[in-house]
Amino acid sequence: MTVTVDTSRGFVVCGRGCRHWGPHGAAGLLLVHGSRILLQERTPWVHHGGTWSLPGGALHAGETARRGAHREAGEELGGLPRIRHHAIHTSDHGGWAYHTVIADTLEPFTPGRGDGEGTRADWFTPGQVGRLPLHPDFADTWPAVRALLGGRP
Known part of the structure; x- marks a missing residue:
């Protein structure tokens, strides 16, 4: 019998003195469809619950940002549509x-029932995002991430 230890769990303190989930970093998937982006409201029991952010989470040891973002978003959204990668923004x-992995959906997508880490997911225009109660780290990176969207409304 092989026992696998999940090394992605636990809080760490970064060089800035902030507390983060995931000793190997974390990644989220920013899905874009036309002029809208998909965000997820975090359940009350997770870190910064009640805020809006990307579906995503802690990376496993040795996992790439792209792979981790796909795995986590698929778990939290109940699957993923076909996508085309656009860019990755890294906040060190x-x-x-x-790591914010930005990808265009190649088909309409309605999120399904995921693993319960989000209470709901919805599509927003980039202009609407600033009016939402955002996860603090997502709020900090949003201007740089938005710039990577290439002038979408």
Whole structure:
């Protein structure tokens, strides 16, 4: 019998002194369909619950940002549509990083019932995002991520 230890769990403190989930960093998937982006409201029991952010989470040891973002988003959204990658934005916190993987959907997508880490997911225009209660780290990176969207409304 082989026992696998999940090394992606646990909080760490980065070089800036902030507390983050995932000792190997974390990644989220920003899905874009036309002029809208998909965000997820975090359940009350997760870190920064009640805020809006990307479906995503802690990376496993040795896992790429792209693979981790796909795995986590698929779990939280109940699957993923066909996508085409656009860009990756990395926010380095000194010994810990969050990777925003940006991808265009190639078909309409309605999120399904995921693993319960989000209470709901919805599509927003980039202009609507600033009016939402955002996860603090997502709020900090949103201007740079938005710039990578290439002038969408």
